[in-house]
Structures are given as C-alpha cells and as structure tokens.
Amino acid sequence: MAQDILMPALSPTMEEGTLAKWLVKEGDSVTSGQIIAEIETDKATMEFEAVDEGVIGKILVAEGTAGVKVNAPIAVLLEDGEDASAAPAPKAAAPAKVEAPVVAAAPAAAPAQAAAAPAKDGKRVFASPLARRIATQKGIDLASIKGTGPNGRIVRADVEGLSAASAAPTAAATAAPAAEAPKAAAAPAAAGAMPTGPNAAQVAKMLDGRDYEEVTLDGMRRTVAARLTEAKQTIPHFYLRREIRLDALMAFRAQLNEQLSDRGVKLSVNDFIIKACAVAMQRVPGANAVWAGDRIYKLKPSDIAVAVAVEGGLFTPVLKDAHLKTLSALSAEMKDLAGRARNKKLAPHEYVGGSMAISNLGMFGIENFDAVINPPHGSILAVGAGVKKPVVQADGSLGVATVMSVTLSVDHRVIDGALGAEFLQAIVDCLENPLSMLA
Structure with missing residues (x-):
C-alpha cells in the first residue's frame, strides 16, 4: 500500500x-x-x-x-x-515534533517518548536496518531508544553516538509517570507570552527613510535567537569572576608541545581549560548538574560543551567523559568537532548534552565578558585573553604575570553561590597548578 x-x-x-x-x-x-x-x-x-x-x-x-x-x-x-x-492525496502536515535532549526532558514528555517507538505485534520497535545493525554491534537495546525518524522510527543518528551503558539511563529518564509532570513548567504559559520587542513592521517604520538591508533569518539564527531569549528570560543567572595567573601553565604547555612535536600534537590553552573544567566537576560533583523542569539531574561523567563560532551562528559540540581523556586526546577531538561544526557536518548527538559550556573569546582580544547559559546546562565559563599585568608576588614585591579573566555564569536553580565559588576555585587551582589536574 x-x-x-x-x-x-x-x-x-x-x-x-x-x-x-x-x-x-x-x-x-x-x-x-x-x-x-x-x-x-x-x-x-x-x-x-x-x-x-x-x-x-x-x-x-x-x-x-x-x-x-x-x-x-x-x-x-x-x-x-x-x-x-x-498514491494517496497529500495530507495536512502533522504538528511539528520537537524533541528535547533526554537529559533536559521533563517527566511530562514520557508518554510521548514511550509512544515514539511503537511495537509491532508487541515484540519489536520500529528501526531502520542500518540502525539495528549499529545497535547490535554496540550491544544497545533498541527498546531504550527514542527514534527521531518518521513516526518515531529509530534511525542511524539515534544510535551512532550511544553505547550500551549510555542507552540504559535514557530509558530510565523517560520512564517517569505522567502524574509527576512538573507544575512549574506550566506557569509561564498561564501567565501569557513574554514580550519579544517590536515586530518587523514597527521597526521598519522607525527606520523609514534610512538605508538598510533586510536579512532573512535562517534556521540556525532562529534557533539561537529563541534559545538565548528563553535562557535570559527563564534562567536566574548570577556571575562569579576570577583572575587566573597563567605563567606556570604557559611554561608547562611549552614543555609538553616540544615533547609532543614529533607526534604532530600542539596543545592550546583552551585544551587545558577544558581539562580543568572536567577535573573540577569531579572534585566538586554538586556543580556537575543540569536543570530538568521540576528537578535537578546530577551527572557523573564530565561532559563539556565548547562554543564554536560558525557562519550565521554557533555550535556547542560536546566532549564526553573529558575527565578520562588525555590532553592530546581532548585536543584532537576538539579540532575534529570544531572543523566539522564550521562545515555544519555535526550529527545531533555530537552537540546535545553536557552539564556546562565554555565560551572562549580570548583569541579575539576580549579580556572579560559574561556568557549566556545554554539550557539545560547549569553553568558556562566565559574565558578572556591572557594579558601581562603588574601583580603582587607572594613575598609582597611587585612583579609581572600573565593574567586571564574568567566569568562563571551560574543557574541559581541548580547551583548556589557557595557551591559555584567552590567550583570556580577548583578550576582556578587546576589552571594555576596544571600538573595537579593530571595526577
């Protein structure tokens, strides 16, 4: 048929x-x-x-x-x-189905997720042969996966980035009863839509007689605008700022790069920052958490998202299990993800997830800034440029050091002030004593 x-x-x-x-x-x-x-x-x-x-x-x-x-x-x-x-006559389009990352999904989404992979004769889920083959090779139970294909069909992209261990929590996270649907999530709708500013016609009237070019929004820019508007309107941000002395790290980096040159490895300061955040999450596990509607999910692995600027927007590819990887492995993986992000060749599983993000504008000469949290992350670290500054040495004398300013934007629903300060201190300790994060 x-x-x-x-x-x-x-x-x-x-x-x-x-x-x-x-x-x-x-x-x-x-x-x-x-x-x-x-x-x-x-x-x-x-x-x-x-x-x-x-x-x-x-x-x-x-x-x-x-x-x-x-x-x-x-x-x-x-x-x-x-x-x-x-061939049947074309049907009206069904309502758009928007699937949130599993880690961010509210319990209310559980019934839809359960229905997304219907069983045939009560025995099997719908999946493409390629997805089934990948799942079999990885030992993944397809019943624990929510498909993103037509009518909930499981396709290749749904299983490529999973392992047997990571698929199990997906089923557990989506199994919450509908009776536990978060009441808080309904509040914004009841209160009415939030203001979004003047519309196109109103702005055009304000610019009447002036020369301007109209730029039509593409899908990426629409998504960035929607998510950042949501973030600033719904997430109670607070900001923690520190200065970090980089001299020990710069000397250690130069030594490692010299030793690794034969392997074609060149570590960046950003590689050390990723590793420092990953280690800090293990030392302060309470900060390794995300907001999930009416509850908090505390993660065990250190999954770090890193902002990558691309034409028309940005990606935040995720380095999973960053605390377990060497600096050279993180460097290679970050280069690969960033390159494919700029060519818009990342699969969804490569830019969804993580409990925090890093946004580094230091290479553009920006000394300090505040970054917007990307929900459902609990925090984001804004990294500025390292610059030479006069400093007071431990013995009280004046000296010069390379100093980098960072700002940790924190979701107060997930992380309180003292916990955020402890987390940022752990990041500072790792970067000012780089050997300690390798121990």
Missing part, C-alpha cells in the same frame, strides 16, 4: 527544514536504509535514509524548498508493482 514519506526531525530543536537535494527520482526503487535526500536542519545538512523499501511514486516537495514542516509529506513510496495512481 502506498505511504507517505514524511519530513523527519533530524535534530532536537528542528521544527522545519530545507529539502536541499533529492538523491532519487520518481520511479526509482529504494531499499530500507538507503540515503534518499539531503536535508538542512536548523543546525546542519544531514542525510535522510529510507525507512522502508519500495518505489518512489511521487515527489511532493521539490529540492531547494525551505520551511518544510516536520512530519509534512515530502514524497510517496509505493510497493513493488503498485501504480502511481494509488
């Missing part, structure tokens, strides 16, 4: 996308798991694989079409031998 191929939700924040390119044409036979199109999400261009086998009977959305809603029909798949006249 003919069936619709629907616009998939290929990222956690995707509500609509651009059908960048069809890799098949009408009349082509396709197999389950075959890549049939390239779709631009709010964050990246991703490949879309067929869920079932059959023949492309009709393409409903031409390539290059922007603003295609999630779950809207984009093509019709026919069974072998079926005539194109059997």
